[in-house]
Amino acid sequence: MLKPWQLPMLAMFSLALLCAAEEPTFAWEPLEIKDSAFSRDIVMLDAERDEYATNLANHAANTIATNGASIDSLKQGRRILALALHLSLRNKKAIVTQFQLATGIVPEKSDGDYSPEVFARLLLTRGQLLLQQEEGENRMLARYLIQLAAEIEPRNEDAVYASEMIRLDHGAPNWTLITDPRNKKKDELP
Numbered sequence: 001m002l003k004p005w006q007l008p009m010l011a012m013f014s015l016a017l018l019c020a021a022e023e024p025t026f027a028w029e030p031l032e033i034k035d036s037a038f039s040r041d042i043v044m045l046d047a048e049r050d051e052y053a054t055n056l057a058n059h060a061a062n063t064i065a066t067n068g069a070s071i072d073s074l075k076q077g078r079r080i081l082a083l084a085l086h087l088s089l090r091n092k093k094a095i096v097t098q099f100q101l102a103t104g105i106v107p108e109k110s111d112g113d114y115s116p117e118v119f120a121r122l123l124l125t126r127g128q129l130l131l132q133q134e135e136g137e138n139r140m141l142a143r144y145l146i147q148l149a150a151e152i153e154p155r156n157e158d159a160v161y162a163s164e165m166i167r168l169d170h171g172a173p174n175w176t177l178i179t180d181p182r183n184k185k186k187d188e189l190p
Helices: 006-022 046-066 071-087 092-102 116-131 137-152 157-170
Strands: none
Touching (some): 046 071, 046 116, 071 092, 116 137, 137 157
């Protein structure tokens, strides 16, 4: 049985445990994307952009959740989520995932429209189509999509080969342009 003088100590201990449990176990710097890096001139319809954004955000959330918000998963999730938001600034899944991460909540795993293997093939195919366009934002998006395809499914030899050829010919895509657009130079492309 508790003595009267022990009650305040128990209450303070319980409050300290509750406060400690609410602190996020990882740090997420919110993405500050006000304008898309991709204009309306990009060779994608708005509905297609939104669908890709939803699937990218699902993949980012699943990557972070599966890996327990590890530093590497947060880094990769940040790039993927930034790309999703640049494709569709008002995409519901991307905005919700961004908010949850900013408040220290690890998003729940969700079933996406595609398995990682199928999604990687889809990204590769779309990236290859965009590469056929003139130099500019279409090719910039293509480089991001193809690199993601190789990262998502490293056993997909076509995706890995295409990604490595782009890296050898043009260098690795500069993700800072979309993850931190404040430091972006206006005409700089990856």
